[in-house]
Amino acid sequence: xxxxxxxxxxxxxxxxxxxxxxxxxxxxxxxxxxxxxxxxxxxxxxxxxxxxxxxxxxxxxxxxxxxxxxxxxxxxxxxxxxxxxxxxxxxxxxxxxxxxxxxxxxxxxxxxxxxxxxxxxxxxxxxxxxxxxxxxxxxxxxxxxxxxxxxxxxxxxxxxxxxxxxxxxxxxxxxxxxxxxxxxxxxxxxxxxxxxxxxxxxxxxxxxxxxxxxxxxxxxxxxxxxxxxxxxxxxxxxxxxxxxxxxxxxxxxxxxxxxxxxxxxxxxxxxxxxxxxxxxxxxxxxxxxxxxxxxxxxxxxxxxxxxxxxxxxxxxxxxxxxxxxxxxxxxxxxxxxxxxxxxxxxxxxxxxxxxxxxxxxxxxxxxxxxxx
Numbered sequence: 305x306x307x308x309x310x311x312x313x314x315x316x317x318x319x320x321x322x323x324x325x326x327x328x329x330x331x332x333x334x335x336x337x338x339x340x341x342x343x344x345x346x347x348x349x350x351x352x353x354x355x356x357x358x359x360x361x362x363x364x365x366x367x368x369x370x371x372x373x374x375x376x377x378x379x380x381x382x383x384x385x386x387x388x389x390x391x392x393x394x395x396x397x398x399x400x401x402x403x404x405x406x407x408x409x410x411x412x413x414x415x416x417x418x419x420x421x422x423x424x425x426x427x428x429x430x431x432x433x434x435x436x437x438x439x440x441x442x443x444x445x446x447x448x449x450x451x452x453x454x455x456x457x458x459x460x461x462x463x464x465x466x467x468x469x470x471x472x473x474x475x476x477x478x479x480x481x482x483x484x485x486x487x488x489x490x491x492x493x494x495x496x497x498x499x500x501x502x503x504x505x506x507x508x509x510x511x512x513x514x515x516x517x518x519x520x521x522x523x524x525x526x527x528x529x530x531x532x533x534x535x536x537x538x539x540x541x542x543x544x545x546x547x548x549x550x551x552x553x554x555x556x557x558x559x560x561x562x563x564x565x566x567x568x569x570x571x572x573x574x575x576x577x578x579x580x581x582x583x584x585x586x587x588x589x590x591x592x593x594x595x596x597x598x599x600x601x602x603x604x605x606x607x608x609x610x611x612x613x614x615x616x617x618x619x620x621x622x623x624x625x626x627x628x629x630x631x632x633x634x635x636x637x638x639x640x641x642x643x644x645x646x647x648x649x650x651x652x653x654x655x656x657x658x659x660x661x662x663x664x665x666x667x668x669x670x671x672x673x674x675x676x
Contacts, residue, residue, distance in 0.1 A: 351437040351615040357384040357401035359392050364412035370423060370465065373449055374405065379441045392426065396472065398648045399634055402428045402614070403438050415453075415464060422466040429471035430641040432482045434612045439469050473641045480553040485636040486609045488545040489629050492538050492568075493575050493603050500534055500579025501592040509589065531576045531664075538572040539565070558643030567635050567649065570656035574628040577663025584670040603629040631655045 356374070360367050374380040380403060384395055395401040404426035414421040425442045429435040446467030453464040474481045542565070549555040557564075578599055586592035604610060606620065607629040613621055624630045631652040638644045646653070 351434050351612050352378050353381045354379055354403050354434060354438055354614055355384075355401045356380045356382045356403040356405060357386055357392055357395040358382050359386050359389065359404065359406045361409040362407040362411035366412040366415050366421070367407040370407075370445075370449060371405070373445050374442075377441055377445060379437065380405075396426060396428050397638075397642055397644050399428070399638065402431065402434055403442075420463055420466045422468050425467055425469045427469060427471045429474040429477060430482060430637050431608075431612055432474065432477055432479060434614060435471055435474075436477070439471065442467055442469055480549075481555055481641060482637070484545075484549040484553050484555045485640045486633055488542060488549070489571070489607075489632045489636060490604060490609060491541055491545060492572060492632075493629055494600060495541060496534055496538055496572060496575035497579040497582065497599050498593070498596040499537075500530070500576055501582035501586065501596050502589050504530065504580065504583035505586050505589050505592040508583075530580065531573070534576055534579075535569070535572050538575075539568070542568060555640065557640050559639035560645065563646055564636065564639045567639075567646070567653055567656075568632075570653055570660055571628055571632040571635070573660040574656050574663060577660055577667055578628070580667040581663055581670075584667060603627050606630070608633050625655075628656055628659050 358371060360371070371382060375382055382405075384401055386392055386395070389406070392401075392404040392406065396404055404424075406424040406426070408422060408424075411421045411423070423446065425438075427435045427438050427442075446463070446465045450464040471477070546557070546561075550557065579596070582592055582595045582599070586595055602623075606613070606616070606624045607627050608624070609629065613624050613630070616624070634652045635649050638649055
């Protein structure tokens with residue numbers, strides 16, 4: 305009986321402690337609510353409004369009719385019209401467009417002659433979910449439009465519209481090629497944010513930060529001392545993950561490893577900035593862990609790691625720009641799968657640099673040698 309009373313006493317004490325800790329209490333109730341509402345709207349598996357670039361050499365009524373069918377489907381947004389194959393390649397390489405539609409000069413002439421008229425559809429297959437949807441819908445549109453012509457009793461030697469889909473970068477649709485580079489970004493985010501935030505809070509709880517009070521170091525010097533070991537740890541993780549990806553999953557690295565390592569530094573510093581920011585807010589390791597998960601879940605679900613951002617509502621889509629992993633996924637998938645270089649990734653690098661500078665400056669200003 306006494307043992308039961310002691311258990312009840314411990315339970316009462318813990319619940320009382322949680323009640324007094326208002327921040328932990330708020331995080332316990334608010335985080336699930338916010339995340340359920342946010343992710344419930346954000347997670348969509350059907351991809352629509354895929355950015356599309358068009359190179360129409362025919363400039364005919366027939367080519368415009370096919371383009372209208374693509375646009376009317378709701379799956380393709382014709383955002384760019386260009387005058388050459390090189391521009392189509394550049395748009396898809398840079399990620400501005402996920403699909404390219406090319407009409408040959410004799411497209412309308414072949415239709416009038418009763419010949420099969422080819423339409424080339426180039427698909428960025430580095431994102432398997434987007435590419436699968438685009439390929440299926442493009443083939444369906446070609447089939448439906450061909451049936452419309454055939455019902456008019458026009459004689460054709462073959463299908464009126466010959467949709468020729470060309471998946472780029474990952475033509476076989478191997479999931480590992482798409483997922484392994486992204487998992488690398490998740491691992492770095494997990495390590496940098498969680499280990500940094502909980503490590504600093506743990507030092508504060510144990511009182512080891514008191515040793516820093518008697519040192520002549522300035523806040524930014526203390527900050528460098530905190531982030532450099534984790535930076536090295538991040539690069540070790542990246543190296544191990546790349547080796548496993550190549551040896552075990554046979555992921556081809558088409559771009560420059562040196563550029564990947566250099567650009568990864570911006571992502572590591574941005575993630576470390578988030579971790580240090582959390583450590584400045586949290587008072588206990590439990591709070592640090594909860595806040596870290598609040599950062600990790602959006603990074604997994606809103607960055608394009610699991611679900612394509614093009615399928616998300618506009619508000620959620622723009623919220624994804626507040627997540628460093630969103631930019632790093634473009635970087636690592638671009639270098640590993642597409643083989644593109646820094647010139648195509650300037651926007652992502654600048655965004656990560658801005659993240660890093662802002663977060664580290666704020667963290668440095670809040671991080672002081674005074675124990676709070």
